[in-house]
Amino acid sequence: MNSPAALEIVSPGAYASVQDIGRRGFRRIGVPWAGVLDPRLMRIANALVGNAGTTPVIECFDGGLQVVARGAAVRVAVAGDAVIEIECKGERKALPAWRSVTLADGEILRIRRMGSGRIAVLALEGLALPQVMGSASTYARAGLGGVDGRALVAGVRLPAQAASGGERILAQAPVVDERPIRVVGGPQAEHFSAEAFETFLGSDYRVTAEADRMGVRLEGPVLGHLGATEIVSDATVPGSIQVPGKGQPIVLLADAQTAGGYPKIATVIGSDIPRLAARRPGQTLRFAAVSAAEGERIARETEAQTLALLAAICPFAAEGVDEAALYSANLVSGVVHALSPEYRPLTAVDD
Amino acid sequence: MCVLDAGDAAFTVEFGDAIDPDLLAAVNALDVGIARLQAEGGLPGVIETMPTFRSLTVFFDPLQTGREILLEALRPLFAASGHSGGDNGRLWHLPVCYEGIFAPDLAETARSLGVSEDEVVALHSGSEYLVYMLGFLPGFPFMGDLPKALRLPRRPEPRLRVPPGSVAIATGLTAIYPWESPGGWHLLGRCPVSLFDAGRESPSLLAAGDHVRFVPVSMAEYERIERSLKAGEIEPQHWLTSPRAEDAEVLR
Numbered sequence: 284m285n286s287p288a289a290l291e292i293v294s295p296g297a298y299a300s301v302q303d304i305g306r307r308g309f310r311r312i313g314v315p316w317a318g319v320l321d322p323r324l325m326r327i328a329n330a331l332v333g334n335a336g337t338t339p340v341i342e343c344f345d346g347g348l349q350v351v352a353r354g355a356a357v358r359v360a361v362a363g364d365a366v367i368e369i370e371c372k373g374e375r376k377a378l379p380a381w382r383s384v385t386l387a388d389g390e391i392l393r394i395r396r397m398g399s400g401r402i403a404v405l406a407l408e409g410l411a412l413p414q415v416m417g418s419a420s421t422y423a424r425a426g427l428g429g430v431d432g433r434a435l436v437a438g439v440r441l442p443a444q445a446a447s448g449g450e451r452i453l454a455q456a457p458v459v460d461e462r463p464i465r466v467v468g469g470p471q472a473e474h475f476s477a478e479a480f481e482t483f484l485g486s487d488y489r490v491t492a493e494a495d496r497m498g499v500r501l502e503g504p505v506l507g508h509l510g511a512t513e514i515v516s517d518a519t520v521p522g523s524i525q526v527p528g529k530g531q532p533i534v535l536l537a538d539a540q541t542a543g544g545y546p547k548i549a550t551v552i553g554s555d556i557p558r559l560a561a562r563r564p565g566q567t568l569r570f571a572a573v574s575a576a577e578g579e580r581i582a583r584e585t586e587a588q589t590l591a592l593l594a595a596i597c598p599f600a601a602e603g604v605d606e607a608a609l610y611s612a613n614l615v616s617g618v619v620h621a622l623s624p625e626y627r628p629l630t631a632v633d634d
Numbered sequence: 635m636c637v638l639d640a641g642d643a644a645f646t647v648e649f650g651d652a653i654d655p656d657l658l659a660a661v662n663a664l665d666v667g668i669a670r671l672q673a674e675g676g677l678p679g680v681i682e683t684m685p686t687f688r689s690l691t692v693f694f695d696p697l698q699t700g701r702e703i704l705l706e707a708l709r710p711l712f713a714a715s716g717h718s719g720g721d722n723g724r725l726w727h728l729p730v731c732y733e734g735i736f737a738p739d740l741a742e743t744a745r746s747l748g749v750s751e752d753e754v755v756a757l758h759s760g761s762e763y764l765v766y767m768l769g770f771l772p773g774f775p776f777m778g779d780l781p782k783a784l785r786l787p788r789r790p791e792p793r794l795r796v797p798p799g800s801v802a803i804a805t806g807l808t809a810i811y812p813w814e815s816p817g818g819w820h821l822l823g824r825c826p827v828s829l830f831d832a833g834r835e836s837p838s839l840l841a842a843g844d845h846v847r848f849v850p851v852s853m854a855e856y857e858r859i860e861r862s863l864k865a866g867e868i869e870p871q872h873w874l875t876s877p878r879a880e881d882a883e884v885l886r
Contacts, residue, residue: 310684310693312830312838313772415832425772425813427832470638470646515653516769516776518684518691520644542686542769550641553696575701578642582696 287354296347321557328406331360363403400561409444505530522551725876736824773830792818
């Protein structure tokens, strides 16, 4: 099929990369999973454009991503609490996230900023990229996946299919969950005193500027070790909380090294890794302990919630009041005319 | 042996807390046992395993299985894990140039160990090393054990950029950096053979349980090898001196 449609990166913003569910089966040779930090966003964005849930998407941090349709109309959708605008021939229109939109050839979509959180996911209808070791996820350190194994840069073109079908919308955006980040104690909890573990659970930890796809360095009350501050290196998992000698925890994420020599006081459960990764530098967070069994129960509960969200995706109403758009627009800035399914020019710049 | 929690989707079976070939054998025996059970379809929901010096971490999908179900299924393997299988690791003779810019820490290492540079090279290339595990970076092999005379801690100040191919030592172990990365080990030489290639069926050249000897080569020889590899005239398998049975098939 001759498909000239493409989505070109005008600007990657703070950091943008192609990700899918990740690269499984190679941790034993030192290759992390990579993959989206928030799989739910990937599944929703893909569903909005009619892709299979695990189709590769663009994951971006802190807004600033700008893309333009080339060659034909392409359909995209942004999942995440993002403030979006579309630019066509110099005219700017605001658009809520959580819906698909067809960009005509030359139309620009821009993530102006994030509401809450720092991660947004953009799905592109029909995005097809070669898999490397079973995944299209970018792991830049080893040049794997994505486009040329690197993070996205201006000028990169992602091949798409020409837009098809009607637009879809997620009826109601997911509720922002501000509860503590849940962890399972261990695998090296015994390297810390009971007091240190209480401090870990009872204190605010601040996200430092060193927070990316590899991990999040936190700052807060020192967690003292009992004895040695290093262990014989063993496996890390996504969510591992290492505590080096200085006593400040580091939470490992999708791109982190597969083995490490610092004791791990606890592990963030899979359901809460997206919420942790979404915390911005300067924000604080707290941890709460759950058992491994409770973590498994929460995983099933989270999956049920995700399936409910996916089931609530419906055709976008082209007529009448769009309550979902009204709802999200009011959350964002209050300057969007949401009475129309069409987006109006911004009347004020709010950031 | 004990089982450690690693969140809601993994656990670690730990056999001890030292770097020791016997512990590695127990780890590998459990790893092989799990692979066999998986091949028989006996462990649905297990995603992968990660063997390390002294433990094996099992990654699973909590939507498909659970910690207690898996521990029950693995119990027969735990009982048998004291009896490791035979050593079926391969032996590699990898070229290393211990000269000039390839060996930025050789002089200082010799000084702090109180031996000559030649002795450091002779000691490092005079032993056969066991690949205990791969990790930290894709294809990065932790190999041991270094001769006692070569044991020293990491550099006090890690380098921000260690060049790929760097052959390094620290804390009783030796390694080759497959990628440019930060690193705190002492750099004694450079290996021209690529340790990782996503295009190969087995992207990592080395596997846990393999054995490695380093063969000193001159700068000129290093460059010749590098050119030949780039031109595709030789394959990395060229340095495999004692293949496993299945690899021998491929080489014939």
